[in-house]
Amino acid sequence: MTVDIVIGAQWGDEGKGRITDLLASQVDVVARFSGGDNAGHTVSVGEETFKLHLIPSGIIHDGVMCVIGNGVVLNPAVFLRELAGLEEKGVDTSPERLKISANTHLITPSHIAMDKAKEAQRGAGAIGTTQRGIGPAYLDKVGRIGLRAHLLTTPEELADEVQAHVQRHNQILTEIYGAEPLNADEIAAQFADYAQKIAPYVVDGVEFIDAALQEDKVVLAEGAQGTMLDVDHGTYPFVTSSSPTAGGVLTGLGIGPKVVDRVIGVAKAFSSRVGAGPFVTELDGDQALRLRGTGANPWDEYGTTTGRPRRVGWLDLMILRHTHRLNSLTHICVTKLDILSGIKELPVCVAYELDGKRIESIPYSLDELGRCQPIYELLPGWEEDVTGARTLTDLPANAQAYVAFISDYLGVPLSHVSVGPERDQVVHM
Ligand code: GDP
Ligand code: IMO
Ligand code: MG
DSSP states (O other), rough: OOEEEEEEEESSSHHHHOOOOOHHHHOOOEOOOBTTTTTOOEETTTTTEESSSSSSGGGGGGTOOOOOOTEEEEHHHHHHHHHHHHTTTTOOOTTTEEEETTTOOOOOOOHHHHHHHHOOOEEEEEOOOOOOSHHHHHHHHTTTTTOOOGGGGOOOOOHHHHHHHHHHHHHHHEEETTTOOOOOOHHHHHHHHHHHGGGGGGOOHHEEEEHHHHHOOOEEOOOSGGGOTTTSSSSSSOOOSOOOOOHHHHHHHTTTGGGGEEEEEEEEEEEEOOOSSOOTTOOOOOHHHHHOOOOOOTTBBBTTTOOBBEEEESSHHHHHHHHHHTOOSSSSEEEGGGGGOOOOOOEEEEEEEEETTTEOOOOHHHHHHEEEEOEEEEEEOOOSTTTTSSSGGGGGGGHHHHHHHHHHHHHHHHHHHHSSSSOOOEEOO
């Protein structure tokens, strides 16, 4: 009876999908617990590259069951598109192995229209959302007016609810944002079609996971987004609208804390962020280009979901310590170590300076955080290509020292070091 958790330790895109894929061969169930199709998880398996937004990365492994938990917000159109893409690649996506929790909230076209209208209104202060309707869907959820997946199993009720939902949003869209209203009849008809296709996937998610745990199966909770995008603990308001942290796993799947075993924080060997918000170790110019890449490689730092160039910077251990506090990490997994090969000296941020004082905790005031300067410790780099390393001692001494520095700073053991996007490009500890 075990739940293991994979958590994004920074601002997302740490390689959670890739690590979930790695661990999936040892588990029975992989479950998503938060976020929606704002997530983009890339998994490379030989010639194939899978870009998953909603469906857990475990789907690629035959025999692994997958669950979309109640904490997720699900766009049915995206779900069906993703199913079709996986089926084309020969992946079994039948309702026998893929489940949607009945109390998962649905994203509709009017949520997306609201997301876009709100962002446009924010102007220069825009959050830089993925414009997938995530914020408005969670807003309806906590406002107790959301549409839940169980409605897909009762078509008549669904039609009425969707109509009323779109009309409510139309009022806001036209009166507050001066945007065009959407066609409620058309959207209700679309949802009737989605319902026919998706209803077989809808189950009692809590009961399903509980039954798996009672049978002594191992469940892996696949994080989406990153801890610094958490609505409570991230750089608010430049965050997403959910809880991508370990706490979010409990509510987002409907489990208690006693069943949790490992909490693996996935951290990139440097930092990246898409969208607006404070980023103390951010780089620009040639140094940024060196970490981001030009886009020529599939793993270069361009968003999986939106294609936007990611902002990049040196590794920030203040962020990772915050993540450790919030998630009680049992392990840390470092990804993209290969990208640092060839950089002579690697600055690692160990504290911030705020108005001339050294601080060791991240200020919650955006204004203060904006004034923070990184205090770096300079670690020696390495020249060697590390993509072929499979054991710790295969890594050059300075690369070993780099990952050991992270682990020592946090007081958390390493679980893996990823040295390339491919399944086997990993150092197991
Ligand atoms: P996620 O959202 O956390 O699942 O991460 P993304 O998939 O959005 O972004 C991570 C990117 O880095 C993907 O393109 C992965 O294939 C790639 N990647 C993961 N681990 C490594 C690694 O160790 N080295 C390199 N070069 N690429 C990696
Ligand atoms: P994965 O799972 C990186 C960011 C957006 C924006 C903010 C709010 O691939 O790590 P939203 O659309 O959620 O309202 O946008 O959050 N964001 C992500 N950044 N990776 C993600 O997911 C993200 N999901 C949301 O860029 O800054
Ligand atoms: Mg991603």
